[in-house]
Amino acid sequence: MNENLLGLADSHVSEMLKLGYNQSDIAILADISETTVSKILNQREHPEFSVSRALVSKLENAIAKACKKRVTALLPYLSIHILDHCASVPVTEELQSEIRQMVAHSLSNSFSSEKSASHLPKGVEGVVAYLGDDLYLVKLSLQPDDNGGDEADGLRLLIHELEHIIQRLRQRLPKRKKTRKTISYPRII
Numbered sequence: 001m002n003e004n005l006l007g008l009a010d011s012h013v014s015e016m017l018k019l020g021y022n023q024s025d026i027a028i029l030a031d032i033s034e035t036t037v038s039k040i041l042n043q044r045e046h047p048e049f050s051v052s053r054a055l056v057s058k059l060e061n062a063i064a065k066a067c068k069k070r071v072t073a074l075l076p077y078l079s080i081h082i083l084d085h086c087a088s089v090p091v092t093e094e095l096q097s098e099i100r101q102m103v104a105h106s107l108s109n110s111f112s113s114e115k116s117a118s119h120l121p122k123g124v125e126g127v128v129a130y131l132g133d134d135l136y137l138v139k140l141s142l143q144p145d146d147n148g149g150d151e152a153d154g155l156r157l158l159i160h161e162l163e164h165i166i167q168r169l170r171q172r173l174p175k176r177k178k179t180r181k182t183i184s185y186p187r188i189i
Helices: 002-018 023-030 034-041 053-077 093-109 151-172
Strands: 080-087 124-131 136-140
Touching (some): 002 023, 002 034, 023 053, 080 151, 093 124, 124 151, 136 151
Antiparallel strands (some): 124 136
16 A cells, blocks of 8 residues: 555656756645655655655645646646637627636636636637647536536537537538549450
């Protein structure tokens, strides 16, 4: 069991190192000592070191914080294009801006264990956003059991928004040239 927890702890610390954090940063994010981080990374030198479930949980929360910090720092440089929106109200420039802000907030929020509300503007049921190269984000106003909707309503809305993505991808496919194939049959005399 401890080997599994130690493996998880090592994996979490390694992920944060890949994000560009150093051991000191990781210790601060996880609210643990730098020595603990060092022992996780240098397991062979510290065979007596054991890891608790609580420590792994702190590291999991630290990863969420680390990712959120990185995404939040990148958001000003990230181009968010709203591809499709299903709205029962006119979509003005102001509403487009509000939707983009909500998408950015949702993206940043997705890495946090402490979720804060990021609802679509009133009158907008769903949004498909395009972030960079082939990264799509779907945001729905109706989650299962929200606003009196049931799971089926939420699934139908999700399928509808995914169909927008499928339609966009189909438009990007190269057109096939229609060619007549000539088939050679054996001659019958």
